Amino acid sequence: MLNHQTAQSVIDHGISLGADFAELFVERSQTNTISTLSNQVQSVESGIDFGIGLRLVYGTKVLYGYTNKPEGDELKRILSELAAKDLRDPGVSAFNFDYRQITDLHPAVRTLTNDSEVESKVAYLLAADVAARAASNMISQTRGSCRQKEQHVELFNSEGLHTGDTRNYIRTSLTSIASDGSEQATGSWNDGGLMGWELEHDISAEKTGTEATRQALVNLGAKPCPSGRMPVVIGNGFGGVIFHEACGHLLETTSVAKKASVFHDQMGQMIANTAVSAVDDGTMTKQWGSINIDDEGLDTQRTQLIKDGKLTSFLVDKIGAEQTGFERTGSGRRESYKYAPASRMRNTFIEPGDANLDEMISSIDKGIYASHMGGGSVQPGTGEFNFAVTEGYFVEDGKVKYPVKAATLISTGPAVLKEISMVGNDFSLACGMCGSVSGAVPTSVGQATLKVDDILVGGNA
Amino acid sequence: MTISDQANQVIDLVKAAGASGDLIIDQGESVSLKARDGELEEYKVSSSQIFGLRVIKDGKVGTAHSEAADSDALSSLVEQALTNASFTAIEVHENILANEASLKTDDSVLCPVENVSIDEKVNFALQMESDLAARDRVKNVPYNGVQDNTNQRHIFSSAGLSAYSKSRMCAAYAYALVEQGDKNAMEGIGQASRLFADLNANDIVDRAYTQTIDILDGSPVPSGHYDVIFDEEVQASLFGVFTLMFSGKSAKDGVNPMREKLGESIADTRLNITDKPLSVDGFGYQLFDAEGTATQSTPLIVDGTLNTLIHNSATASFFDMKTTGHAARGPKSTLGVGLHQLEIAAGSSSQADLFSGKYLMLTDLTGMHSGANAISGDFSFGASGFLCEDGQRLQPVRGITVAGNFYDMLNKIALIGDKQFWNWEKSALMPHIRFADMAVSG
Numbered sequence: 001m002l003n004h005q006t007a008q009s010v011i012d013h014g015i016s017l018g019a020d021f022a023e024l025f026v027e028r029s030q031t032n033t034i035s036t037l038s039n040q041v042q043s044v045e046s047g048i049d050f051g052i053g054l055r056l057v058y059g060t061k062v063l064y065g066y067t068n069k070p071e072g073d074e075l076k077r078i079l080s081e082l083a084a085k086d087l088r089d090p091g092v093s094a095f096n097f098d099y100r101q102i103t104d105l106h107p108a109v110r111t112l113t114n115d116s117e118v119e120s121k122v123a124y125l126l127a128a129d130v131a132a133r134a135a136s137n138m139i140s141q142t143r144g145s146c147r148q149k150e151q152h153v154e155l156f157n158s159e160g161l162h163t164g165d166t167r168n169y170i171r172t173s174l175t176s177i178a179s180d181g182s183e184q185a186t187g188s189w190n191d192g193g194l195m196g197w198e199l200e201h202d203i204s205a206e207k208t209g210t211e212a213t214r215q216a217l218v219n220l221g222a223k224p225c226p227s228g229r230m231p232v233v234i235g236n237g238f239g240g241v242i243f244h245e246a247c248g249h250l251l252e253t254t255s256v257a258k259k260a261s262v263f264h265d266q267m268g269q270m271i272a273n274t275a276v277s278a279v280d281d282g283t284m285t286k287q288w289g290s291i292n293i294d295d296e297g298l299d300t301q302r303t304q305l306i307k308d309g310k311l312t313s314f315l316v317d318k319i320g321a322e323q324t325g326f327e328r329t330g331s332g333r334r335e336s337y338k339y340a341p342a343s344r345m346r347n348t349f350i351e352p353g354d355a356n357l358d359e360m361i362s363s364i365d366k367g368i369y370a371s372h373m374g375g376g377s378v379q380p381g382t383g384e385f386n387f388a389v390t391e392g393y394f395v396e397d398g399k400v401k402y403p404v405k406a407a408t409l410i411s412t413g414p415a416v417l418k419e420i421s422m423v424g425n426d427f428s429l430a431c432g433m434c435g436s437v438s439g440a441v442p443t444s445v446g447q448a449t450l451k452v453d454d455i456l457v458g459g460n461a
Numbered sequence: 462m463t464i465s466d467q468a469n470q471v472i473d474l475v476k477a478a479g480a481s482g483d484l485i486i487d488q489g490e491s492v493s494l495k496a497r498d499g500e501l502e503e504y505k506v507s508s509s510q511i512f513g514l515r516v517i518k519d520g521k522v523g524t525a526h527s528e529a530a531d532s533d534a535l536s537s538l539v540e541q542a543l544t545n546a547s548f549t550a551i552e553v554h555e556n557i558l559a560n561e562a563s564l565k566t567d568d569s570v571l572c573p574v575e576n577v578s579i580d581e582k583v584n585f586a587l588q589m590e591s592d593l594a595a596r597d598r599v600k601n602v603p604y605n606g607v608q609d610n611t612n613q614r615h616i617f618s619s620a621g622l623s624a625y626s627k628s629r630m631c632a633a634y635a636y637a638l639v640e641q642g643d644k645n646a647m648e649g650i651g652q653a654s655r656l657f658a659d660l661n662a663n664d665i666v667d668r669a670y671t672q673t674i675d676i677l678d679g680s681p682v683p684s685g686h687y688d689v690i691f692d693e694e695v696q697a698s699l700f701g702v703f704t705l706m707f708s709g710k711s712a713k714d715g716v717n718p719m720r721e722k723l724g725e726s727i728a729d730t731r732l733n734i735t736d737k738p739l740s741v742d743g744f745g746y747q748l749f750d751a752e753g754t755a756t757q758s759t760p761l762i763v764d765g766t767l768n769t770l771i772h773n774s775a776t777a778s779f780f781d782m783k784t785t786g787h788a789a790r791g792p793k794s795t796l797g798v799g800l801h802q803l804e805i806a807a808g809s810s811s812q813a814d815l816f817s818g819k820y821l822m823l824t825d826l827t828g829m830h831s832g833a834n835a836i837s838g839d840f841s842f843g844a845s846g847f848l849c850e851d852g853q854r855l856q857p858v859r860g861i862t863v864a865g866n867f868y869d870m871l872n873k874i875a876l877i878g879d880k881q882f883w884n885w886e887k888s889a890l891m892p893h894i895r896f897a898d899m900a901v902s903g
Contacts, residue, residue: 035795037714042549043524043795044523044545044546044548044549045523045525045545045795046541047513047525047526047538047793048526048527049528050527051509051528061503063503063504064504064506065505065506066507066508067507067508068509068528078506082506085501085579085580119548140715141715141716143714177715177836184716184837185836185837225841227862227864228902228903258601259600260604260638338509340503374831377828377830377831380603381638381647382645382646382647384859384860385827385843386827386831388828388831405839406834406840406864407841410827410860456681456860456862456902457862457902458843458861458863458864459862459902460841460865461900
C-alpha cells in the first residue's frame with residue numbers, strides 16, 4: 001500500500017532526527033454495514049478508510065501522528081514536526097527491509113473484496129426477523145445489522161521489519177423489542193468472527209430471532225431486582241466480561257507501567273481464588289479477538305495470565321516491555337492508523353472447571369443468577385468495576401424464582417477474583433468491542449458458568 | 462483540487478446518474494500531549510479528512526464514505542452510494558432539501574486566532590502533571606492530557622446548498638491516583654475553552670487533587686431510598702444517556718416511549734428543557750444541522766409537558782411536520798437526529814433549600830453506557846459521592862449503586878436549584894435537581 005522506497009526514506013528520516021525507533025503503520029480498510037428495521041432494509045453503508053500512522057520513540061516517550069496523505073514529503077513533514085522538541089544527534093539507519101510473510105491462521109473465503117453479498121446478508125437478517133416475530137406476537141419491532149470489514153495493514157519499522165496482514169471481520173446482530181402496551185423491553189443476539197460471510201454456515205437465523213425474542217419476553221416480565229451484597233452465578237460466554245473488566249484491563253502494561261493498576265507489583269503472587277486460571281489467547285482459529293500479528297508486527301500468542309490463582313503474565317506491547325522489563329506478548333493493538341498501539345486483550349477467558357449450574361444454584365440461599373451480561377467498565381487505578389445484567393433471575397432457597405431487571409454488579413478486581421469459588425464446565429466465548437486508549441478493538445470474552453460468593457448487586461426493588 | 466472542486470466532481474456525478482444527494486466533508490487537525498513522571502509521554506499530531514455521501518435515487522437512499530480524496534476515489538464513492546441505494550426499501554419521506562442557502566460560521570467567535578507555541582502547550586502539560594504528582598499522597602497522575610483540536614465541516618448538496626463551519630476546542634484534564642495505606646482513589650477533572658490561554662493548570666491540579674482526597678475514605682451507605690443530587694458533570698451525562706426520549710427518528714422507528722405523549726405531562730411541572738444550539742458559550746453550538754437547515758432554540762419540555770420531539774426533514778415528513786433543525790449525520794452514518802446543546806432552566810429553589818436535610822450528592826456514576834436501557838428507562842449504575850446534611854458533607858461514599866427508571870424520575874423531582882452550571886465539556890447547561898426517593902444499594 002506504501003511504496004517500499006518511500007517507506008525507507010521516511011524511516012531513515014525518523015532515525016536522522018535522533019529517534020530510537022521509527023515505525024509506519026499503513027491501513028486500508030473496506031467496510032459494509034447493512035441495517036434492517038423489522039422486515040425492511042433500512043440502510044446500506046460502505047466505505048474506504050485509508051491512512052498512515054507514524055510513530056517515533058525516544059526512550060519511552062512516544063510521538064505519534066497520522067495523515068490520509070501517503071506522499072513521502074508529507075510523512076517526513078509530520079515526523080519533523082513531531083520531533084521538533086526532541087532532536088538529537090542523527091542516528092544511523094543500518095537496516096534493509098526484508099518482507100516477512102506471515103502465516104494466515106484465519107483464511108477468509110467470502111470477503112468484501114470478492115463480493116459484499118448484500119442480498120445474502122439481507123435474506124439472513126429478514127429471516128431472523130421472521131423468526132423473532134413468529135416466536136411471540138408481543139414483538140413490536142426488530143433491528144438487525146450485519147457489518148463486514150476487511151482491514152489491510154502494512155508495517156515498516158527501523159528494526160528492518162516489513163510485514164503485513166489482512167483481517168476479515170464479520171458480525172451480525174438482532175434486537176427484538178417486546179411491548180405489552182405499557183412497557184417495552186429488549187433482547188438481543190449476536191454472532192461474529194475473524195472470517196468472511198462464510199459465517200453464514202455457522203449461524204442460524206432461527207436461533208438468532210428466537211433467542212432475541214426469548215430474552216425480550218423475559219425482560220418484559222421481569223420484576224425489580226433486589227439489591228445488596230449476595231452470591232451471584234454468572235452465565236457462560238459473555239459472562240466473561242466480568243474477568244475482562246475486573247482483571248484483564250489491569251494486566252495491560254498500559255496500566256501496569258504507569259503503576260495505575262492495582263496488580264502492577266503482584267507478579268507471581270496469588271491474586272485470585274485457586275479455582276481461577278485465566279488466559280488471553282490471540283491464536284484461536286477464526287475467533288473474533290484473534291490476530292495473526294499484532295499491530296506492531298509481532299506474532300500473536302497464547303498468554304497464561306493466571307494459573308490456579310497465581311499471576312503469571314501481563315499483556316505486554318513494545319513500549320510496555322521497555323517500561324516494565326517483561327517480554328512482549330504480541331498484544332500491541334489499535335483500532336486504526338489514528339491510534340498508537342497499546343497493550344490490549346484478544347480472546348480473554350477463565351478456563352473451565354468441573355462444577356455444573358445446578359450445583360451452583362442449589363448452593364445459594366438468596367442471590368442472583370445472571371445468565372446474560374451486558375457491557376461494563378473499570379477504573380484500573382483502583383480496580384473498581386461495574387457491569388450490567390441483561391438477563392437475570394432471583395434465586396432463593398437453591399431455586400430460580402423469577403426474572404429481574406436493571407441490575408448492575410459492582411466490586412473491585414482484587415476482591416471479586418477471590419470470591420470466585422466455583423467454575424463450571426460449559427465453556428463458551430462471545431464477541432465484544434473493547435474501548436481503551438488505542439480505540440475500540442474486537443475482543444472475545446469467555447468463561448464457563450461460575451459462582452461469585454459475594455458481590456454488590458444494584459437493583460431497584 | 463480545492464474542496465469546492467472535489468465537491469463539484471461528486472455532486473456532478475450524482476446528478477449525472479439521475480440522483481440527488483448531499484456531501485459532507487469533515488476535516489480535522491489536532492495536537493494531543495500527555496505527560497508522565499515529569500516527561501512528555503505522548504505527543505500526537507494529526508490531520509484528517511473524510512468524505513461522506515448520501516444519494517437518493519428512485520426514492521431509495523444509499524450512503525458511502527471515503528478517506529481517500531483523489532479523483533478515482535471520489536468517483537468510486539458515488540458508485541458505491543448508488544449501489545447501496547439499490548438495495549434499500551423506497552423511503553418516501555427522505556429527500557434532499559430544496560435548500561440553496563450559503564451558510565458560514567463566524568471564525569472570530571468559534572475559532573479565534575491565538576498565537577501559542579507548541580512549547581507553551583508542552584510546558585502546560587508537564588507542569589500540570591508534575592504539580593499534581595507532587596501533592597501529598599498522590600502516587601501518580603496516570604491520565605492527563607492537553608489537546609488543541611480544530612474541526613471543519615463542509616456540506617454541499619445537489620440542490621445548491623453550501624454550508625461551512627469551523628470550530629476550535631482546547632482542553633486539558635488530569636486524574637490523580639492517591640494511595641494511603643490499603644486505600645486508594647482516582648478522580649480527575651477537565652477544562653475546555655476556545656482559547657488555550659483560558660486553560661488554567663493550577664485550577665485543574667487543585668480541583669483534581671481535592672476531589673480525589675475527599676473521596677479517599679469513602680465507604681458504602683446502608684441500602685435504602687435517598688434523596689439524590691447529581692453534580693453538574695454527572696447530571697449532564699445522565700440526561701445524555703436518555704436523549705432517545707426526544708428523538709423523532711426513534712419515534713418513527715417505534716422505539717421511543719414518548720412517541721404518543723406529545724402535549725402530555727411527562728415530568729414535574731417545574732421542569733423546562735430547551736435545546737439551544739445558538740448559545741456560543743457552549744461547544745454544542747451549531748449554526749446549521751447536517752441537512753444545512755438553520756438551527757433555532759427548541760423548547761422540548763415546557764412546564765413538565767412534552768412540547769416536541771426533534772426532527773430532520775425525513776422524520777418530520779413522516780409525522781407531517783417541518784424539520785426542527787436536528788438532522789445529524791457523520792460521514793460514515795445515515796441520516797439521524799441529534800440534540801445540539803441541552804439547557805434546563807433554573808428553578809426557584811435557593812441553594813440553601815436545595816441542600817437542606819439529608820441527601821446524597823453523587824459525583825461519579827459508572828457503567829452509564831451499559832447499565833441503562835433508554836427504551837424502558839431502567840438503569841442501574843455504580844456510584845460515588847457524599848452523604849450530606851444541610852449542605853455539609855457527613856461522609857464520602859463509595860461502592861454503592863443507584864437504580865431506578867429515568868422516566869419515572871422526571872416525576873420525582875423534589876427541588877430545582879436557582880443557578881445553572883455548565884459541565885466541563887460545555888455541552889449542557891443545567892441547575893442542580895434534587896430527585897426524591899431513589900433506590901441505593903450499599
